[in-house]
Amino acid sequence: MVSLINFSRFLNIGMQTCSKKVDSNFLIKQPSIMCQTLLIAGIRNYRKIKGVPRSIPWIDKKPDYQTEVINTTKEDAKIAADVCEQINEQIAENKTGRLFAIIHLAGKQHKITESDLVVVRGYWPPQPGDKIKLEKVLLVGGTDFSLIGRPILNRELVSINATVIDKTFSQTITHFRFRKRKQYRRIHFFRIPQTMIRINAITLNGKVNRKLEVEGLDRVY
Amino acid sequence: MSYSQLSLKSGFPRATLANGIGRYIGQLQRVTLKFCKNHGASRGIRDFIEYDLINYAKENPGVVVYVKPRRHRGPVIKAEYLNGQTHWICCRKFSREDIIKYMELVRTQSFDGSTLRLRKFWHTEFPSIQGPWTPFTFRDPKLNITEFPNAELGKCIKTEPTATEEIIELFKKQQIEEKSIAQLEE
Numbered sequence: 226m227v228s229l230i231n232f233s234r235f236l237n238i239g240m241q242t243c244s245k246k247v248d249s250n251f252l253i254k255q256p257s258i259m260c261q262t263l264l265i266a267g268i269r270n271y272r273k274i275k276g277v278p279r280s281i282p283w284i285d286k287k288p289d290y291q292t293e294v295i296n297t298t299k300e301d302a303k304i305a306a307d308v309c310e311q312i313n314e315q316i317a318e319n320k321t322g323r324l325f326a327i328i329h330l331a332g333k334q335h336k337i338t339e340s341d342l343v344v345v346r347g348y349w350p351p352q353p354g355d356k357i358k359l360e361k362v363l364l365v366g367g368t369d370f371s372l373i374g375r376p377i378l379n380r381e382l383v384s385i386n387a388t389v390i391d392k393t394f395s396q397t398i399t400h401f402r403f404r405k406r407k408q409y410r411r412i413h414f415f416r417i418p419q420t421m422i423r424i425n426a427i428t429l430n431g432k433v434n435r436k437l438e439v440e441g442l443d444r445v446y
Numbered sequence: 447m448s449y450s451q452l453s454l455k456s457g458f459p460r461a462t463l464a465n466g467i468g469r470y471i472g473q474l475q476r477v478t479l480k481f482c483k484n485h486g487a488s489r490g491i492r493d494f495i496e497y498d499l500i501n502y503a504k505e506n507p508g509v510v511v512y513v514k515p516r517r518h519r520g521p522v523i524k525a526e527y528l529n530g531q532t533h534w535i536c537c538r539k540f541s542r543e544d545i546i547k548y549m550e551l552v553r554t555q556s557f558d559g560s561t562l563r564l565r566k567f568w569h570t571e572f573p574s575i576q577g578p579w580t581p582f583t584f585r586d587p588k589l590n591i592t593e594f595p596n597a598e599l600g601k602c603i604k605t606e607p608t609a610t611e612e613i614i615e616l617f618k619k620q621q622i623e624e625k626s627i628a629q630l631e632e
Binding site: 322323324325335336337338339340341342343344346352353354366367368371388389390391392393394395396397399416419421422423425 | 454461558562
């Protein structure tokens with residue numbers, strides 16, 4: 226170890242002696258090289274953009290499991306309960322208005338509302354005329370509230386019904402590969418299956434923020 | 447993916463006559479199978495007529511199926527949809543399985559997919575329910591009563607360090623290096 230350190234010292238001395246010999250142009254250039262290295266090292270981060278919001282303040286950031294969860298006060302709990310009560314009132318009186326939802330369907334997320342058309346691309350078995358229930362609901366929103374799933378909402382709380390109306394293939398897509406000077410060219414033609422679905426209804430069943438005694442009875446066959 | 451086919455029409459997803467809102471209606475109106483009784487090219491379509499056509503017609507009561515033999519002409523499936531479009535498929539030298547697949551495709555689709563490139567995969571009549579985003583959404587409501595021009599808000603946002611700051615940083619770094627070299631030499 227000592228020898229290694231000594232070696233580096235020799236190198237240092239060598240560098241210094243060399244730099245004395247070369248002309249002054251080289252020395253002037255050195256600071257710019259230093260700057261580049263600084264950039265790479267990320268030291269430039271000491272000035273950060275201020276005053277530009279990077280996230281929405283009232284939506285929690287991703288939970289970091291290392292941090293402690295701060296206990297909510299009684300006031301917070303009361304505010305939350307009041308909001309849930311208002312949403313429940315709207316649901317009970319059927320005054321939610323038009324609802325929208327974000328669903329996870331065949332690997333993609335779609336924002337949908339009633340009477341929407343969604344085209345699912347790729348192999349997807351449902352046939353035209355099939356009535357399906359979409360159960361991966363990430364979010365449901367009305368004009369006055371949004372229910373956000375963690376990551377999905379309870380499937381008994383929301384029901385989204387849809388009908389498959391059309392099943393076809395896309396236009397012919399050409400996939401052409403070519404390497405110059407290598408006598409290599411391939412042309413592939415393919416068409417992607419497309420299934421069109423119509424969203425029939427988005428409804429909220431029951432009340433928000435209520436824990437049922439028994440769940441999943443609809444799945445007992 | 448290349449969209450270089452200039453002659454290809456493009457469009458947006460639409461459903462004929464609000465299909466699926468009340469109930470689903472099969473969009474195939476009538477299908478005509480044209481074939482020759484002698485030629486080998488019509489072999490698959492003749493097999494289909496012999497074994498599968500009766501079932502096909504029974505399972506799809508909403509579809510009119512015509513069979514049209516014609517001497518020494520190529521086999522063809524011609525489909526007509528409820529939106530008025532026709533779809534013509536040449537079935538020369540198709541096997542019976544191929545014909546079954548194409549008859550299924552014709553039954554399930556409402557237009558010929560190869561004639562239209564979809565530009566969007568979603569159609570809605572209600573683009574926004576909680577209101578579209580504006581530059582003032584999610585901003586501090588204090589902005590409503592601030593007077594403009596405002597020195598604080600109108601200030602230039604500097605993302606890069608100034609030359610002075612650069613030099614200070616360099617100086618600090620140099621000092622650290624010198625200190626470490628001195629420590630090593632001790």
